[in-house]
Amino acid sequence: MHITVIGGGLVGVTTAWYLLDEGHSVTLVDRAEELASEASHANGAMLHASHAEPWNTPRAIGQLLRWIGREDSPLLLRPREIPHLAGWGLGFLRYSRPHHHARNTAVNARLAVYSLALMRALEQQVTIDYTQRHEGILKIFRSSEELETARADSALMADAGVRHEALTPEQIIDREPALAGIESSLSGGFFYPDDASGDARLFCQRLGELASRRGLDLRLGESVHRLQRRDGRVHAVETDRGRIESDAFVLATGAEAPRLARQVGIHLPIRPVKGYSATLSVAGLESAPRLPIIDDGRKVVITRLGDQLRIAGTAEFAGYDKTVRPKRVATVLHQGLANFPALAAEVDTATADRWACLRPMTMDGPPILGESGTPGLYLNTGAGHLGWTFAAGAGRVVADMISGRVPAIDTTGLTLDRYG
Ligand SMILES: Cc1cc2nc3c(=O)[nH]c(=O)nc-3n(C[C@H](O)[C@H](O)[C@H](O)COP(=O)(O)OP(=O)(O)OC[C@H]3O[C@@H](n4cnc5c(N)ncnc54)[C@H](O)[C@@H]3O)c2cc1C
Known part of the structure; x- marks a missing residue:
């Protein structure tokens, strides 16, 4: 078959990679001049099955409502966005009920564990350097209430194969001495030995190069404007440079997916949730952490990428606005660096690379993979805060579905028909 993938994140x-594995002829089209120009560009760099819980916990919803309009909060709902969130927002609330939340955590964890195994297999198959480290991830907590919630989530995820180790504050410092300055404020944490980290943009671009050598037809700087149907089947797309006909199409346009899907009557329950990152040089600074760290209370992740440190976080409901707002990045930087007083005193934040982008977030948490209900069109979108973690697994599952193979994992809870 000839298959066109729309979106090069x-x-x-x-x-596209796994479709090539199945022997298909594949075109990948992206409106940007290079791969990974949007949400996959400078994310938190974590491959974290340990972070599989959807964001709509009752606690997060309380915080979101309490902090409406507050520029310095890690979760920000802009009042002008409230009307646009109506139906999706109600779903987001509904799926925060404990039984939904537990089920969706398990669905995400299953896909994440599969995906991390595929990443390791891929690295056996090809040489690909994306400053990866397979050394685990540390999650730290200040409040004992948050620690207990995380203990319950970790037990739930353990059933899906996410291994963890509970740590006292002292054991946290043994693992990551850069946190010594905040030891007295910690209540405890967890270490997830199978999690990993790496630069998502480098990964995309290098895998794209390898795929091109395997015959991928890569069309960059070309924007898809319209899905065209014949006899009810999507058989072509119209772009700003012409037309592409294919036997099947995969919509992988991230937060933009609902706009194209709507043209053929598909309403995807996905909204953009903005996040920020700052990337700092820590070359030669002994005070910089080596392990990737998730600070759940402050809603930031901190990841070492070679000589650089990436600090990422915040969730902002601000529509499709991708403006990098200095105050918001300053919040992320401040929250991240507050964990390392010694580093904060010596690192140069003025030269940090500042970035913002939109996570494609479903109202229940898991992504949407596979058939769209319209023949010829498949979906791979809605990965929210877990798109890097899910990438290999989601790609493999969708390639299997298109090729008529049964995916290696149970896909209940991952397809569009779960919404009824
Ligand atoms: C601040 C932040 C931190 C994050 N940290 C992590 C993390 O640590 N771990 C993790 O697992 N996940 C993380 N994520 C989430 C992850 O980055 C996203 O889920 C993932 O990048 C989504 O990938 P994607 O390919 O679906 O979308 P994108 O990367 O946005 O790719 C979509 C592509 O579609 C293209 N496109 C859109 N419309 C069209 C069109 N009409 N025609 C042609 N091309 C089009 C775009 O140019 C883009 O390249 C983070 C996200 C953010 C914002």
């Missing part, structure tokens, strides 16, 4: 590139 993490999930588009991995889908």
